[in-house]
Amino acid sequence: MHKPKNHRPLKILYLSSHWPLGKASGSQLRALHVARALQKIGEVHLATVGAEDGDAETIDKTTAAFNLIFSATLEPLGDSGLRQRLRRAFDPRCKYPHGLAADARAQARLAKVLPEFDLIWFFKLRTANMFSQWHWPRSVVDIDDVPSAYELSVTKTARGGERLKARFQSLVLRRREKLLAKRFNVITVCSNSDRRYLGLDAPIHVIPNGFDTPPSEPHPSPATPPRIGFIGLFDHIPNREGIAWFARECWPAIKRAVPDARLRLVGKGSNGDAKPAGPDIDRLGWIADPTAEMAAWTMMIVPIRLGAGTRVKIAEAFSRKCPVVSTSLGAYGYDVADGRELRLADGAKDFSDACINLIRDPAAANALAANAWKLFLNELTWDSIAPRVQAAAEDCLCKPNQ
Numbered sequence: 001m002h003k004p005k006n007h008r009p010l011k012i013l014y015l016s017s018h019w020p021l022g023k024a025s026g027s028q029l030r031a032l033h034v035a036r037a038l039q040k041i042g043e044v045h046l047a048t049v050g051a052e053d054g055d056a057e058t059i060d061k062t063t064a065a066f067n068l069i070f071s072a073t074l075e076p077l078g079d080s081g082l083r084q085r086l087r088r089a090f091d092p093r094c095k096y097p098h099g100l101a102a103d104a105r106a107q108a109r110l111a112k113v114l115p116e117f118d119l120i121w122f123f124k125l126r127t128a129n130m131f132s133q134w135h136w137p138r139s140v141v142d143i144d145d146v147p148s149a150y151e152l153s154v155t156k157t158a159r160g161g162e163r164l165k166a167r168f169q170s171l172v173l174r175r176r177e178k179l180l181a182k183r184f185n186v187i188t189v190c191s192n193s194d195r196r197y198l199g200l201d202a203p204i205h206v207i208p209n210g211f212d213t214p215p216s217e218p219h220p221s222p223a224t225p226p227r228i229g230f231i232g233l234f235d236h237i238p239n240r241e242g243i244a245w246f247a248r249e250c251w252p253a254i255k256r257a258v259p260d261a262r263l264r265l266v267g268k269g270s271n272g273d274a275k276p277a278g279p280d281i282d283r284l285g286w287i288a289d290p291t292a293e294m295a296a297w298t299m300m301i302v303p304i305r306l307g308a309g310t311r312v313k314i315a316e317a318f319s320r321k322c323p324v325v326s327t328s329l330g331a332y333g334y335d336v337a338d339g340r341e342l343r344l345a346d347g348a349k350d351f352s353d354a355c356i357n358l359i360r361d362p363a364a365a366n367a368l369a370a371n372a373w374k375l376f377l378n379e380l381t382w383d384s385i386a387p388r389v390q391a392a393a394e395d396c397l398c399k400p401n402q
Helices: 024-040 056-065 082-090 103-114 147-155 160-177 192-199 237-257 292-297 312-319 348-360 362-380 382-397
Strands: 009-017 043-049 066-071 075-077 100-102 120-123 139-143 188-189 204-206 225-230 262-266 281-283 300-301 325-327
Touching: 009 024, 009 103, 024 043, 024 120, 024 312, 024 382, 043 103, 056 066, 066 103, 082 160, 082 362, 082 382, 100 103, 120 382, 139 382, 147 160, 188 192, 188 382, 192 204, 204 382, 237 262, 237 348, 262 292, 300 312, 300 348, 312 325, 312 362, 325 348, 325 362, 348 362
Parallel strands: 009 043, 009 120, 043 066, 120 139, 139 188, 188 204, 225 262, 225 300, 262 281, 300 325
Antiparallel strands: 075 100
């Protein structure tokens, strides 16, 4: 590992859109484990940027684990006129493309401390976009979901004006992504698929999403009657849209074939009034440790039809030996195949049939889960992923200080 010339400990500034020790979600878990991997090679100093759920307990746990430098709030820009909106659309170098900026105090604090650090690591491109600086020397940007890819996924489900808007926005974002190598020394993404999609002549490292290795091999015990489970944040549009589609288009067919089946929804907001409801749908809300709940599931569904990056819920299900039925987009970026580690289906009938078949054929479901468990142990534990984080940091440290 590259060391500073005076042999002092490596100083790393980690700017995150999430409190690493906040309530568990896919992005939060990635933010936490990347930070922990960086702690193995240097002193990690944390700054949160627009992070939510920063309650007193979260802040106390975070400051105990990391040196918290500042926590920036986001403020809307006052320049929301037509000229500025057009500039954001057509100038790929335009600052503050989201119409939001970190507060002035955080901007000043960052400018003051930036020269002290050997490495600057951004969790999410959006985090870097909240500051006035465009080019970041000694920097890594971790793009866990490529923005233009998200908009492209919207074009496949939206109609009319919304579809045209998403198509235009994807082109705008694509132009900005072409300049990433001019802004950052190293780029990291979640999958080889994302690396190919970006297509940049630049150092791009693949850091997969993963999950904690359980203390022992799981031994699920599916409940009777069968339970189909979904876990995720319900304020996240892809989750909300996906489960609404499943409840509307797939669940009725499953109920006709398996009348006593139950749908179990877990995650922040899953018990809200706007979520799918019915006597056979259990809306459980936030569960701090869903291990026992998921062990009773016949399968997990990932009915995601829009979004970008990779879904941590896939790695989580694999880590618990829970069979999975997913759309192709839901399993995007994972080296999996239909009928090997999980079932893949995109149409409503195919998705429903895959769920019904796994309920009726427990041996097939168990075989999928066993193969997925092997993949998880080999590639998707955070212990196995941590060296990739460190390799990206080392690559950045070896670059000329441009």
